[in-house]
Amino acid sequence: MKVADIIGRFSLEVSAGESGLEREVTGGYCGDLLSDVMANAEKGTIWITIQRHQNIVAVALLKELAAIVLANGCRPDPETVEKAKEEGIPLLFSALPAYKLAGMLYELGIE
Amino acid sequence: MKRYKTDLHIHSCLSPCGDLDMSPRRIVKRCREIGLDIIALCDHNSAENAAPAVRLGKDLGVQVLPGMEINSREEVHTLAIFDTVDQALAMQERIYGALNGTNRPEVFGDQVRANEFDEVEGFNDRLLIGAVDLGLKEIISNIHKLGGLSIASHIDRPSYSLLSQLGFVPPGVDLDAVEVSRPQWMKEEGKDILKDLGLPAVTFSDAHFLAEIGRRLSVFCMEAATVEELRLALWGKWGRTVEM
Numbered sequence: 001m002k003v004a005d006i007i008g009r010f011s012l013e014v015s016a017g018e019s020g021l022e023r024e025v026t027g028g029y030c031g032d033l034l035s036d037v038m039a040n041a042e043k044g045t046i047w048i049t050i051q052r053h054q055n056i057v058a059v060a061l062l063k064e065l066a067a068i069v070l071a072n073g074c075r076p077d078p079e080t081v082e083k084a085k086e087e088g089i090p091l092l093f094s095a096l097p098a099y100k101l102a103g104m105l106y107e108l109g110i111e
Numbered sequence: 112m113k114r115y116k117t118d119l120h121i122h123s124c125l126s127p128c129g130d131l132d133m134s135p136r137r138i139v140k141r142c143r144e145i146g147l148d149i150i151a152l153c154d155h156n157s158a159e160n161a162a163p164a165v166r167l168g169k170d171l172g173v174q175v176l177p178g179m180e181i182n183s184r185e186e187v188h189t190l191a192i193f194d195t196v197d198q199a200l201a202m203q204e205r206i207y208g209a210l211n212g213t214n215r216p217e218v219f220g221d222q223v224r225a226n227e228f229d230e231v232e233g234f235n236d237r238l239l240i241g242a243v244d245l246g247l248k249e250i251i252s253n254i255h256k257l258g259g260l261s262i263a264s265h266i267d268r269p270s271y272s273l274l275s276q277l278g279f280v281p282p283g284v285d286l287d288a289v290e291v292s293r294p295q296w297m298k299e300e301g302k303d304i305l306k307d308l309g310l311p312a313v314t315f316s317d318a319h320f321l322a323e324i325g326r327r328l329s330v331f332c333m334e335a336a337t338v339e340e341l342r343l344a345l346w347g348k349w350g351r352t353v354e355m
Contacts, residue, residue: 032276034275034278035278053185053281055277055281058279058281059278077246
């Protein structure tokens with residue numbers, strides 16, 4: 001499944017990184033401590049977080065994640081949007097809490 | 112040049128997790144007993160016990176700097192250390208403007224405002240343990256605008272630290288130093304991290320109990336107990352130094 005398909009299904013808002021919407025999503029991860037995400041998230045993962053700091057973009061790049069979803073209505077810091085634009089990392093946005101988003105993705109077959 | 116035994120990370124009974132015995136008077140007396148020269152009172156998101164501690168320090172011969180330990184939006188803890196109580200209170204005003212919630216003492220602990228005579232003046236009912244709605248970068252820039260020193264707290268800890276929350280030090284973060292709580296970490300897994308950081312490292316007690324004060328300290332060699340001298344010593348300028 002592609003990032004773009006997920007956006008369509010859950011009506012996620014795209015804040016930045018439109019060029020990465022054709023990426024394949026192969027798994028999911030939730031976490032707000034970037035040390036943990038750096039250690040445990042796998043390549044191709046769609047990552048759900050409420051951490052808005054610009055370092056999330058660097059973590060997504062480093063770990064080759066498919067996309068970042070900011071949950072619970074958390075708006076990204078302006079620097080975060082800038083970075084995501086520069087790096088072409090899809091930065092998505094949802095008003096739903098992480099638990100619900102993760103459950104919906106799991107039901108779609110993303111494990 | 113003088114040698115100052117320095118512990119810039121001490122909580123008082125104002126911090127919900129601080130022991131009730133941590134009154135400004137007992138803290139300063141304890142510091143004098145164990146021979147500390149400079150301390151900073153750094154309660155969570157508040158500097159309301161700083162003024163009595165500074166006055167007591169003058170009476171008892173310990174240099175007390177007013178400060179606070181601020182919890183940023185990213186839940187990164189940072190020490191803010193100032194020369195004057197007015198500066199600390201100006202910072203406190205900015206923090207209070209971005210801090211929501213009410214303390215529940217039965218859950219988080221009492222937040223006691225004490226005077227210099229060891230009496231309870233009142234209780235702070237803000238949620239001091241909470242995170243303020245200000246990003247780390249903004250907090251550091253505010254600390255600097257007010258003339259203070261910003262030191263990232265216990266960066267080697269698995270929670271509420273710069274490294275646990277943000278993974279690595281973000282570009283454009285203008286810290287003066289980092290605090291390390293395990294000297295062993297600096298020699299082992301933290302060695303390369305600190306090298307990459309390019310920031311001075313210090314260690315302090317993060318005391319929440321009287322017996323913990325000074326359990327870790329740094330020795331500053333400098334001319335006076337001021338923020339400017341601390342900054343020079345951190346960066347090894349003009350003959351000033353700091354060692355752990």
